[in-house]
Amino acid sequence: MHILLVEDDPLIASGIAAGLAAQGMTVDPVGTAAHAEAMLGTIAFDVMILDLGLPDEDGLLLLRRLRAREVTIPVLVLTARDAVSDRVAGLQAGADDYLVKPFDLRELSARLHAMLRRASGRSSNLIRHGVLVYDPDAALAWVNDTPVELSRRERALLSTLLLNKGRVLTAGQLKDSIYGMSDELESNALNVHIHHLRRKLGNDIVETVRGLGYRLGAAAPVDPPLSGSRQ
16 A cells, blocks of 8 residues: 655654554655645555645645545545544545544554545455455465465555556556655566566466556466355
8 A cells, every 4th residue: 555644743754654664555755735736646646644734734725625626545634633523624625534643553554444445445355366365454365275475565566456456557657556755666676576476476466468567467266265264
């Protein structure tokens, strides 16, 4: 999950970014509404965490402007404004969720996963693709009911492919999904992650579309059926 974090307090922003990164997420923090708007115009983020007390304008104004332009990115408002009227205003402005500071990082993570699950139309945390089962909340994967250990980047890449089933994604889009703006990126990094996914999950998990990019490969048939432990 690639997250745009709009928070002007450096200590809070660094704490959130470190905590979510430890759970396998990629976080790009910015401190102003203007910077957030510029970032949204260049990178396809999965979700946005939005503080309301920004130095250049109120976060609700940014949110209303984005929704007026039909920017559909799921938004979680994270703020110290705890009155019912503030919560109502945030949701009416277009927020998908509203969390009051101080907060528990585990709850923030759970809410982010729930937002992404709703946005992708899933009713369950588990994503199934033939013999592959992936739980983005727990960052766990199974093939034929056998656990498979994936690195943080491999999980981010797999999640992006699974959530964009049927779509061809460019190399740039895949890099955006697994790397933050401040990450140092070697020229062959994406190819290395794709190679590792194919080695661990099967050669067909990532299909190369010549001249265009990559997409999720065809699902291997489930035979025998998955056991009841993850039904």
